[in-house]
Amino acid sequence: MTPRALRRWLEPARLRSLRRRLVWQFLVLSALLVAGLFLTVGWVAERASRASQDAVLGAAVTAIAEGIRSVDEGLEMDLPYATFSMLGAMGDERIFYAVTVGGQVVTGYEGLPPPPDVPDGVAPVFWRADYQGAALRLASVARPMLIDQRLSQVTVSLGQTRQGQAAIARETALGATWVALAFLALALPVALLAAQAVLAPVQRLAEVVSARGPRDLSPVRHPAPRELAPLLRALNGLIARLRAALELAETFIFEAAHRIRTPLSLVRTEAELALSETTDPATRARLRRMVRAINESSRSASQILDHAMVMYRSDQFDAGPVDLSVLTGSVLRAIRPLAEMRDITIVARGLDSACPVVADERMLEIALRNILDNAVKYSDADGRITLDLAHQGREAVLTLADEGRGLQGDPSRLLDRFHRGANVGDVAGSGLGLTIVAEVAAAHRGRFRLTPRDTGGTCAVLSLPLA
């Protein structure tokens, strides 16, 4: 079997689960080991019994050879009975012997095969042969003797069957195999646990990756076993490429917004000056339209920039303790002059007690600015906006209620990018403001929703988990 074929056999394509694959391989390899153990123990046991049989056979054949004497009529032999009883002690085995002189059987069993090599030394030679349908182990020894004044070679062969010995060897091997199988049965649950433990880091890594925020593009820094390092490296490489692409896009947006703003400023101020110096109604109307177009584009530029900033910062998510009431207060201070321009009153409640949240302060500032800006923008002149910051359970809840034109259409769609309500009328905007707020809320595991008020106007609610 080629290594490849073996591997295919060990890892069937259907075993998609690593765990099943590990257990399957464990089982296959264990079965091979048990089979190997069976064969090895059988072979060792067989050798051991043969060695002891050889020792007894050797001693017996030597004893028989010692008992042979040359006499005038031929040969005289004393059969050593003690030796035979020793052979009988080896078990229920049959015994065969033959004494030959020059290849002629003198006494013993006719037809007992001669030894393959004629023994020449003092030590016996051992061999095996089949006789009368049984496998024999034989020992032979040769002695030179003077018979009828002639030097002749007397060979003594002694054989014994091996049935009992072979059975013992087989039983030993089987016993060893049962012990091995018992260990295997015990090892299987352990192997299952081990497979689980080995795969646990993979599981943990998966959890770490999936627990990340929707826009978290920082590299994964999770202690992983060496074997998982290539996977982690590949993953981080992918994240880094994605991030680089995003950063490039953001840099471009920042730069573009900056380049657009400076000339727009000049155009706007000049148009305003021209307006104040002209009395012709047609020219004035034209200049007004121009100023409004500039305003619209500069608002869009700001919001696209804010949006890019929010996306960029959710990647980094530099969270720290922030007092929502202090931050809301400072954003409110910046927006008040805008509200006052149109005699809009902003009443703030709940800003005097601390409201700790864990947040990216700059993202939160963008969100607050956009909510407030939106409320001011859609309020009528002389209107009133109520800002209320309160603790509700484990959440900080910022409620902003205006008396403006209210909502038309599905409020949840207003949070979609570039989607504006049906009743925006002449108010300049990009449709990004509320999307930004909703994105900041999501990044902080908070919520943002818009509801119409019974008395007219809109209620915007931003909830963030309290620190």
Added chain:
Amino acid sequence: MRFLLVEDSEDLARAVASRLAMEGHGVDHAATLADARHFLESVPYDLILLDISLPDGDGRDFLVRERAARRDTPVIMMTASASVSDRVGTLDQGADDYITKPFDFGELQARCRAVLRRHAGAADSRRHFAGFVFDALAATVTVGPETRELRARELRLLEILLSRPGQAYSKAHLIDRLFSFDEEVSDNAIEVYVGRLRRKLEGSGARLETLRGVGYRLIPE
């Protein structure tokens, strides 16, 4: 009020300065930080409008040095970059407010007013006219023993009319200066504010007169 405008774009500076001049403010223009320092040494200012990127340095560094030297003339930063880090950073460095280009002139004025109000006390912002006292920073008129609060547009209207008492201002002119150009306003919108201001000035010796076909003017009775 006397303003120092530190801005390197000549065109923009000229436009902003003429707009501020229309509101009756005196504006000096410095194109570089060196010029700004020179002006500040010779004249006291009520407010500095400071651009961030200037040819000889960063407006924020200039601001930090000013504050370190315990000169606390209010400063409004102007920049073309609306990034929040700039906003937070400059407020930390001692700016009083921040405005992003391109700005609505009305917004700039509103911010100037808010900052000046916070720093009030240094200058006497009260003005006497025909039996009432007008305090622009406190946004009040005092007629006899009674002090009446003015809302933002009433205050703006009174400021304009008081800048040249007796002169007639057209509806169009007043609308330009009272309303943002983003707002769609009818010529009659101004009448609402004229009506309100008349009520606030009741009992004083001043009269807000309607000149049919011309506009409005403020005269002593």
